[in-house]
Amino acid sequence: MSFAPADYAALLSKLSELGDPKYKAFNESLIPGTSTAYGVRVPALRDMARSIVKSGPEEFLRVSRTASYEEIMLRGMVIAGMKLPLSERLPLIEGFLPLIDNWAVCDTFCSSLKLRSTAEKQLMWRLIEPLFSDPREFYARFALVMFLGHFVEPDYIGPGLNRIEALTQEQYYVRMAAAWAVSVCYVKFPAETLALLERQVLPKFTQNKSIQKIRESYRVSREDKDMLVQYKL
Structure with missing residues (x-):
């Protein structure tokens, strides 16, 4: 997967398709001050992240934006799931920290990270x-x-x-x-x-x-x- 701008636009369309307005309202009620753009459930975001990790995580990270709650969540999941030694992912992890502005992104990112040794x-x-x-x-x-x-x-x-x-x-x-x-x-x-x-x-x-x-x-x-x-x- 190349993740040219057109590919990223297709990803955003997929987020829109997966969005659930009722879940969006429910999720926002649990995260004060946070507006979710699409209302995509975490398991669906994890599925998308796994697919990205298999096909082109570095390219995704180069073009991905942080314009919405779901895009930030997806970026964190991809960083956590990349098949690289932790020593090579630490700069990405540190770079993600300023994007964490609510408990849900924080806790999901933490649970997604695996320490293998x-x-x-x-x-x-x-x-x-x-x-x-x-x-x-x-x-x-x-x-x-x-x-x-x-x-x-x-x-x-x-x-x-x-x-x-x-x-x-x-x-x-x-x-x-x-x-x-x-x-x-x-x-x-x-x-x-x-x-x-x-x-x-x-x-x-x-x-x-x-x-x-x-x-x-x-x-x-x-x-x-x-x-x-x-x-x-």
Whole structure:
């Protein structure tokens, strides 16, 4: 696939064909302040991205635009799916970060990225570690969602919880991602995560939302759920 301007125009026509006005309205209700141009569901975008990755991802990235929510989503999925070592995709990933302006693009991009080796994990950790303290809302959220999706494991649980404890950002989507991350950490590493909650050093919103999310989990015992209530602020 060449992805000349005419090819990209055909892709936009395909997005229009796949669009669902009812889904568009529903999706926009979940993403405050975001207008979706077409209303294309994520599975359909993933199918399109897989086809692009097979046929010409570099050409697509050269001509693709960021004029709509769906075009941004599609660009992120293609970057995530490219059959290149992470070391070669890191500049593309870093270049995508300024395009993230809502939780849906952030979280979909994070879940689409795959880390195929210990070396790739180390490279990604070096990228996201300074972003935990970034004042830009979705840079910090990117770090948190990457952590909870890819790094809640023995080598990173300590550094990750330390980074969450050190957060100073007050933006809603950072605090929500921090609480989500703490809840995932508790399921997999309850002792380490409980030690953080016991100290009650997280901001009130993050502390209480973390406990709420843990208590909503089907993977946490009733005894633990009842015990955690005492650490609410």
